[in-house]
Amino acid sequence: MASTFQLYLLLLLFLSTFSVSPVEGVTSSDHNNREINKKIVKAISDGGYSAMSLTLEMTLPTLISSTLSNNNATAVTIFCPVDEAFFSLKYPQPPLTLLEYHISPMKIEKDDLMSRLPLGSKIDTLLHGHPLVVSTLTHAQTASINNVKIKHWDIYNDGHVIVHGVESFFDPAFQTILYPWYDENRSRNSSSYGGSSDAGIISYIVLRRKLILNIAIFSAATWCLVEFVRRCWLLSHRRKAGYVGLDLSSDNEVFPYVR
Numbered sequence: 001m002a003s004t005f006q007l008y009l010l011l012l013l014f015l016s017t018f019s020v021s022p023v024e025g026v027t028s029s030d031h032n033n034r035e036i037n038k039k040i041v042k043a044i045s046d047g048g049y050s051a052m053s054l055t056l057e058m059t060l061p062t063l064i065s066s067t068l069s070n071n072n073a074t075a076v077t078i079f080c081p082v083d084e085a086f087f088s089l090k091y092p093q094p095p096l097t098l099l100e101y102h103i104s105p106m107k108i109e110k111d112d113l114m115s116r117l118p119l120g121s122k123i124d125t126l127l128h129g130h131p132l133v134v135s136t137l138t139h140a141q142t143a144s145i146n147n148v149k150i151k152h153w154d155i156y157n158d159g160h161v162i163v164h165g166v167e168s169f170f171d172p173a174f175q176t177i178l179y180p181w182y183d184e185n186r187s188r189n190s191s192s193y194g195g196s197s198d199a200g201i202i203s204y205i206v207l208r209r210k211l212i213l214n215i216a217i218f219s220a221a222t223w224c225l226v227e228f229v230r231r232c233w234l235l236s237h238r239r240k241a242g243y244v245g246l247d248l249s250s251d252n253e254v255f256p257y258v259r
Contacts, residue, residue, distance in 0.1 A: 036161070063100075073105035080166065102166075102169070108162065113134060118134070133146055
């Protein structure tokens with residue numbers, strides 16, 4: 001009961017940061033849009049994503065309408081973090097920009113993330129200049145974005161609005177650190193969804209080099225540890241057996257002897 005109260009309190013604080021423009025007139029189109037928004041929010045809630053459902057209840061109409069009008073998009077994909085993500089210390093009160101980072105003005109379905117989009121493909125978001133990056137490895141059983149796994153496919157899908165559930169919030173730092181060439185101010189010709197796969201090849205090479213470096217470091221550290229343990233064991237064994245050290249400075253052949 002206490003956790004539910006904390007969830008509602010947290011979401012009320014979060015939603016207080018949003019401003020929704022007043023409705024000047026009600027048309028049949030507005031009514032239809034409201035009904036669709038209710039269906040989306042209910043589907044998200046029924047799917048077990050209560051926190052995101054409450055968050056989108058107020059913000060969804062504005063976000064979807066602005067996405068479709070400003071990006072010339074015909075579809076929107078929303079990624080919903082699980083409820084536990086809203087209680088993490090990293091995002092105690094997710095800002096609007098983080099919510100925008102979880103909405104893409106593209107139609108992204110399971111087949112796209114599992115097979116069509118190669119590793120390192122860019123997915124544009126409402127947070128301008130900060131795309132998501134496909135991190136699904138070859139032959140992986142589960143798709144992932146920004147190294148966060150997709151947990152629930154098609155929570156809602158009417159062909160125009162698609163909703164998937166993810167294990168946690170996407171961290172923008174993943175793209176900034178590992179794929180800096182996708183930054184808007186660094187490159188305006190980066191490959192995006194449906195574009196060239198050169199970025200996927202580059203990212204694969206980068207990841208492979210990092211993997212080789214990590215393996216080399218691990219191997220060297222393991223060898224040093226094994227050698228250290230071996231020498232300690234030999235020293236302990238010599239002491240227990242009563243052996244003394246050899247005088248290597250002498251020209252005479254000296255053998256270990258027992259005291």
